[in-house]
Amino acid sequence: MNDSMKNGLFLLAGVAxxxxxxxxxxxxxxxxxxxxxxxxxxGMDLKExxxxxxxxxxxxxxxxxxxxxxxxxxxxxxxxxxxxxEGESA
Numbered sequence: 702m703n704d705s706m707k708n709g710l711f712l713l714a715g716v717a718x719x720x721x722x723x724x725x726x727x728x729x730x731x732x733x734x735x736x737x738x739x740x741x742x743x744g745m746d747l748k749e750x751x752x753x754x755x756x757x758x759x760x761x762x763x764x765x766x767x768x769x770x771x772x773x774x775x776x777x778x779x780x781x782x783x784x785x786x787e788g789e790s791a
Contacts, residue, residue: 704757705754708754711746711747712747715743715746718739718740719740719743722736722739
């Protein structure tokens with residue numbers, strides 16, 4: 702199971718817990734404060750996991766861009782003839 706699947710399941714679990722909490726609050730079996738605290742804590746967990754996934758995706762994209770830049774520069778170095786910079790003696 703990959704990370705995307707796990708995070709999707711966490712999202713579904715959070716929605717299910719929220720729905721159960723809403724039903725329980727509607728029936729009056731629980732006081733509002735503990736249920737809301739629990740719901741908010743699960744929401745915060747989901748936010749942190751989502752932020753971690755997005756951070757990893759950003760790092761992967763940055764790595765790909767750096768590798769592409771390196772390949773482009775090395776390709777340009779092979780295609781272009783060597784030209785001495787001004788001020789350098791040959």
